Amino acid sequence: MLSVKHLLDTTSLTADDITQILDTARSFAEINSRKGIKKVPALRGRTIVNLFLEPSTRTRSSFELAEKRLSADTLNMGGSTSSVVKGESLADTIQTIDAMNVDMFVVRARLAGTPKKVTENTDAIVINAGDGKHQHPTQAMLDLYTIREHFGHLDGLNVAIVGDLAHSRVCGSLAPALTTMGANVTLVGPPTFLVDDPTYYRCPQTSDFDSILPDMDVVYMLRVQLERMEGAAIPSKREYNRLYGLDVRRQSMMKENAIICHPGPMNRGMEINTEVADSDRSRILDQVTAGVATRMAEMYLLLGGENNGISD
Numbered sequence: 001m002l003s004v005k006h007l008l009d010t011t012s013l014t015a016d017d018i019t020q021i022l023d024t025a026r027s028f029a030e031i032n033s034r035k036g037i038k039k040v041p042a043l044r045g046r047t048i049v050n051l052f053l054e055p056s057t058r059t060r061s062s063f064e065l066a067e068k069r070l071s072a073d074t075l076n077m078g079g080s081t082s083s084v085v086k087g088e089s090l091a092d093t094i095q096t097i098d099a100m101n102v103d104m105f106v107v108r109a110r111l112a113g114t115p116k117k118v119t120e121n122t123d124a125i126v127i128n129a130g131d132g133k134h135q136h137p138t139q140a141m142l143d144l145y146t147i148r149e150h151f152g153h154l155d156g157l158n159v160a161i162v163g164d165l166a167h168s169r170v171c172g173s174l175a176p177a178l179t180t181m182g183a184n185v186t187l188v189g190p191p192t193f194l195v196d197d198p199t200y201y202r203c204p205q206t207s208d209f210d211s212i213l214p215d216m217d218v219v220y221m222l223r224v225q226l227e228r229m230e231g232a233a234i235p236s237k238r239e240y241n242r243l244y245g246l247d248v249r250r251q252s253m254m255k256e257n258a259i260i261c262h263p264g265p266m267n268r269g270m271e272i273n274t275e276v277a278d279s280d281r282s283r284i285l286d287q288v289t290a291g292v293a294t295r296m297a298e299m300y301l302l303l304g305g306e307n308n309g310i311s312d
Contacts, residue, residue, distance in 0.1 A: 002301050006126045008115050009135040010177040018181055022145050024297035025290070031069065032293055042296075042305040043072040049097055051118075052078035052108040052129070058264055058288065059129050059138070063106050066295040070305070075102070090114065094121040103303060107131070125302050133167050138298060139263055140173035142290040144181065146283050147218055149290075150259055155182030158215050162188040163222030163244060163271050165195050165205070170222060170263045175201040186212050190244060209244055213253045220261045221246050221272045237270045247273045251281065259283050 002017045010018075032038055048067050052060050067074045075097075094105070104125045107115040112132035119126045130136040148154050159178055165171050165187050178185050179202050187198060187205035198205045206212060213219070224240065241247070246260065260272075260282045268274050277284060299305075 001304060005302070006115075006119055006128075007137050007298055007302060008119070008126065008128045010137045010140050010173045010180070013137075013177065013180065015180050015182075018141070018144065018177060020301065021141050021294060021297050022148060024301060025141075025145050025293040028069075028296040028300075029290070029293040032289070032296075039069050039071060041071045042300050043067070043070040043303055045073070046070075046104070046303055047073045047075065047100075047102045048104040048106060048299065049075045049077060049102050049124075050106045050129075051097075052076075052106075053114070054078075054108050054110045054130070056108050056130070058291070059108065062288075062291040063129065063138075063295055066292050066299065069292070070296055070299060072299070078108075090117060091121045094118050098122040098124060104299065127298060127302070130169055133169055133172065135173045136169040136263075137173045137177075138291075138295055139170055140177040141294045141298065142287055143170075143174055143220070143261060143263070144177055145290045145294050146261065146287045147259070149286070150283060151217065154178065157183045157217045158186070159183050159218040159220060160186050160188050160212055160216045161220045161222065162209060162246070164193045164224045165189045165222070166193050167225045168222050171195075171201075174220065175203055179203060186216070188212060188244070190240070210250065210253065213250060214255065217255060217258050218261060219246060219254060219258065223263060223265065224267055224271050226267065237267075241270050241273070245269075245271055245273060246276050248275050251276050251279065254281070261287060264288070 003014055004012050031040060050063055102124050105118055106127045106129050107118050108129040109131050112134035114131050115126050115128035128135055128137055144154060151157060161171050161175060175185050185203035187203060188209050191207050194205050260276060262272055262284050266272055266277055268277060
């Protein structure tokens with residue numbers, strides 16, 4: 001089992017924790033690739049609450065599918081149905097649900113620190129499914145899985161994380177996780193999108209995209225948070241694409257075996273061009289596929305699933 005009770009961030013995970021998640025996910029990936037029944041009894045009788053206080057399509061559907069394939073019972077809360085939206089405090093909402101003897105909360109929220117707050121009001125296990133600009137640890141695990149499946153390892157790889165660094169919880173989780181696993185990370189973005197304290201991520205940052213491309217094994221393009229562009233942080237979508245978008249020209253500068261990743265949803269024609277997103281180098285759909293298997297692994301390990309639960 002993992003060394004942590006909750007999955008709130010990647011900075012709390014050891015290299016052994018991450019390796020265990022990725023190895024377990026590989027077993028679940030085999031189940032997900034079946035043509036027949038894609039279901040195991042690993043978490044039968046367990047109850048998982050999906051508390052999504054922020055809109056989500058990819059993450060929420062991935063968790064729900066992972067829970068069903070583990071045979072868990074689920075309760076979905078969020079949006080206009082949430083008591084928090086109706087004025088009840090988060091603490092009261094969690095304590096009320098906790099009184100129903102649930103086993104796990106999967107929490108998505110606009111405010112950083114919300115999943116941590118949930119742990120203070122329940123004995124159930126909590127997984128952070130993305131909180132504000134803070135962390136998105138399950139996204140980082142599916143990214144690591146995708147990269148490791150391609151190269152066979154993570155140690156020593158050169159990875160560029162490119163784009164809206166300052167507003168990205170994906171960067172906040174992925175950079176520390178890659179560093180823990182021995183990869184060399186470089187943060188790339190326009191001056192207005194660089195992180196305030198790069199030493200926190202233990203990796204250098206630059207605004208010169210073209211200069212670092214030939215050395216990279218993985219080019220990870222972040223979604224530009226268009227909702228945060230007020231104040232003219234960047235001049236225009238076209239200008240951003242020219243300076244920091246991954247287009248055919250920049251793709252040609254990459255190593256022969258280098259791959260391209262993106263957390264989705266993509267702003268095509270801005271941070272990444274269609275020809276590149278749909279190219280043979282792209283692992284974007286592989287990331288989506290990996291999301292189900294890695295989230296199955298995380299819930300299985302945190303809830304102490306049955307020893308024989310991976311195979312039926």
